[in-house]
Amino acid sequence: MKRHLVHLLLIVSCVNTIFAGVQIQQPTSKHDAAFAVIIDDKTYQKVSAEIRAYQAALEQDQLSTYLLIHSWKNPTEIREQIIRLRKQDGRLEGVVFIGDIPIPMIRDAQHLSSAFKIDQQGSYSWQKTSVPSDRFYEDFDLKFTFLKQDEENPLLFYYSLNAQSAQTIDKEIYSARMLPPVNDSTRYNLIRQYLNKVIDFKQHQQRLSHALFFTGHGYHSESLNAWAGEILGLREQFPQLFSHGRSLKTFYHSTDADLKMRLLNELQTEFLDLVVFHAHGGVDAQYILGNPPTVTIASQIEAVKLFIRNKLRAAKRKNNPIAEVKLDYMERYGVPLNWFDNAFDEAVMRQDSLFASKMDIYAEDVRKIAPQASLIIFDECFNGAFFQSRYIAGEYVFGSGSTVAAIANSVNVIQDIWANEFLGLLGFGLRLGQIHRLNTNLESHIIGDPTTCYQNDFSEYANILLSINEERLAECQDLLCSVHVPLRNLAVHQLAKTHSKNFEEQLIQIYETDPSFIVRTQAFKAIARQRSAAFETLLLKSIHDPYEFIRRKTVTLMGDVGESQFIAPLILSIASDPSRRVVFNARTALSKIEIQSQHVEAISSELSSVISVDMIQEILSNYAYSKAEWAKQELIPNILNDSLSVKKRIAAVRYFRNFRYHAAVDTLLDIVMSSEIGDDIRVALIEALGWFSYSKKREQIITTCAQLAKRKGYSKTVYTEAEKTKQRLLAGANNPLTP
Structure with missing residues (x-):
């Protein structure tokens, strides 16, 4: 009896352990991969039965699953637990955070985001100027300094990215949030209902058979070529959806005047598996449609009146003088005074509100429907702001429909990301987290x-895909010959990541010979990461690529490199590329390159047979000379003008984070080293120069940062920012396609 009791106690101790006050329930079975559920103790008490059922479902999915239960005090203790568990069990591939789990709010790391560039030192709150990000938990090489806990929301903790940290993201694990879009006690019931929905999905798992892709107004510069290019890529990534009995629907915002209702109905279509939204967005809204086209003078006048009424209301909300707004429009555009009438009339405001509600999807719209897609991807700003209540991605996931997972952004996101990069792997049975880890x-x-995953259409590849690592690179090399585009795409990514420069020649060969747009884009991205002479040579070829997305990224990167050899190709692109988005990006790129008189003569001679000299001059005047003058005559003088406030001088500095004008680098470096400026402006300059990751002058910036480190007399923030900028430029852009 005594021996039996000891044996029982040993079993219990293996199942439940306590480490640093954290209750850890061990997996109930052993599999090739492991997973962890991290939950606060109060939520666990409320939904413990559903959590145990979820754990059992995960074990059925071949994941050894840990439960970590605690009254979590801060993100640091959670991160330490994850790292400890990963060291203890190398099979750990991901975690999920359920309930009130502390949220890291990241500062001083805007170069790791795709578009977030707000002024941290301005008048905005810390909540608005920080990025809620669980990369804090996923990438063990990132290093942070704790700053403070939020006074209003105790779940928010602010951290600064260290200069000694890695300056690009490379995640060891994946993670997710199960956090309902409410801030009251009803969230426990929502979690309970949601977990039951997930368990049911796992028990009745289906193949990925039906998908819907939507592109909203104002996206990709309204370029139909960009939209068509995406469809070509989808044909490669999801060939199975183009067979009988399956479907892939694509909607463009201008194809239907009543597209909002059409979309809401489509979202409720039975058997729908995947939805992807490309559009603008807010925390609780998806901005899917623009104002309808106006074809008569009367309708155009009414559209202008509506625009003006909205501007007046916005001015009132911001406590700006309404009379000044009216005067501005009257003087600049000759707007008649009576066009401002009724802006604050309740009936007119209600009518305008109803009109606006027909163009966008709001949180309350989602609550009235039952979306059927198990997975929804929001390529939209702010839809995934999970630290706020009523965030719209949460409305879909925790609503009454069948959605069990979403990918969404906690802040704004750039339009030109490669949103569908690895989506094709969903058809190969990969878990969503494994794809998102990339x-x-x-x-x-x-x-x-x-x-979340779908039944595998190609089960013979599952084990290889689930365990590709440095020990299995031979199998990864074999995948380069696969007939399946998503597998070749992944193989290029993995091999390039592991082999680095030793793989460059093969990458160039893949770019030049592979028949797939997607695979060649992946090769192009990997070559761009090298920032080599071969990469710059490739840009002269890729600007003529048949795939619109490659051309779009090529012109952007030409501007960020800044070599004069790219001037003529960019002018030709502006004059002749059929994609409005490529043209838009080419104009921006041209503005970053210094144009000298000898360049103009050579360009005119080179392009005279295809573009008139007058057009060349017009392009240079509109998109190159004007920006150069702006930098030389306004921005740099404002930085040096000590009669201006520090805030205005730093505002001038910050323009160079996006407008990376290479000809200004020498002057900016001289200012950095000058004794005539204060350290606050010096720090802003050093940080801005860290965005020149592709620049032909990046070595000069690195050298100057190294020299600063040897000088005495600066504040600690100067040395810290100089080290961070140096490391950023050595590492390169976090994402080579969105520098």
Whole structure:
């Protein structure tokens, strides 16, 4: 009897352990991969039965699953637990955070986001100027300094990215949030209902058979070529959806005047599996449609009146003088005074509100429907702001429909990301988290169950895909010959990541010979990461690529490199590329390159047979000379003008984070080393120069940062920022396609 009791106690101790006050329930079975559920103790008490059922479902999915239960005090203790568990069990591939789990709010790491560039030192709150990001938990090489806990929301903890940290993201694990879009006690019932929905999905898992892709207004510069290019890529990534009995629907915002209702109905279509939204967005809204086209003078006048009424209302909300707004429009555009009438009339305001509600999807719209897609991807700003209540991605996931997972952004996101990069792997049975682990943006998160996956159409590849690592590179090399585009795409990514420069020649060969747009884009991205002479040579070829997305990224990177050899190709692109988005990006790129008189003569001679000299001059005047003058005559003088406030001088500095004008680098470096400026402006300059990751002058910036480190007399923040900028430039852009 005594021996039996000892044996029982040993079993219990293996199942439940306590480490640093954290209750850890061990997996009930052993599999090739492991997973962890991290939950606060109060939520666990409320939904413990559903958590145990979820754990059992995960074990059925071949994941050895840990439960970590605690009254979590801060993100640091959670991160330490994850790292400890990963060291203890190398099979750990991901975690999910359920309930009130502390949220890291990241500062001083905007280069790790795709578009977030707000002024941290301005008048905005810390909540608004920080990025809620669980990269804090996923990438063990990132190093942070704790700053403070939020006074209003105790779940928010602010951290600064260290200069000694890695300056690009490379995640060891994936993660997700199960956090309902409410801030009251009803969230426990929502979690309970949601977990039951997830368990049911796992028990009745289906193949990925039906998908819907939507592109909203104002996206990709309204370029139909960009939209068509995406469809070509989808044909390669999801060939199975183009067979009988399956479907892939694509909607463009201008194809239907009543597209909002059409979309809401489509979202409720039975058997729908995947939805991807490309559009603008807010925390609780998806901005899907623009104002309808106006074809008569009367309708155009009414559209202008509506625009003006909205501007007046916005001015009132911001406490700006309404009379000044009216005067501005009257003087600049000759707007008649009576066009401002009724802006604050209740009936007119209600009518305008109803009109606006027909163009966008709001949180309250989602609550009235039952979306059927198990996975929804929001390539939209702010939809995944999970630290706020009523965030719209949460409305889909925790609503009454069948959605069990979403990918959404906690802050704004750039339009030109490669949103569908690895989506084709969903058809190969990969868990969503495994795919999202390849996403390096600071703002992108999974909401819901990260282990969501579909039945595998190609089961013979599953084990290889689940365990590709440095020990299995031979198998990865074999995948380069696969007939399946998503597998070749993944193989290029993995091999390039492991082999680095030793793989460059093969990458160039893949780019030049592979028949797939997707695979060649992956090769192009990997070559761009090298920032080599071969990469710059490739840009002269890729600007003529048949795939619109490659051309779009090529012109952007030409501007960021800044070599004069790219001037003529950019002018030709502006004059002749059929994609409005490529043209838009080419104009921006041209503005970053210094144009000298000898360049103009050579360009005119080179392009005279295809573009008139007058057009060349017009392009240079509109998109190169004007920006150069702006930098030389306004921005740099404002930085040096000590009669201006420090705030205005730093504002001038910050323009160079996006407008990376290479000809200004020498002057900016001289200012950095000058004794005539204060350290606050010096720090802003050093940080701005860290965005020149592709610049032909990046070595000069690195050298100056090294020299600063040897000088005495600066504040600690100067040395810290100089080290960070140096490390950023040595590492390169976090995402080579969105520098």
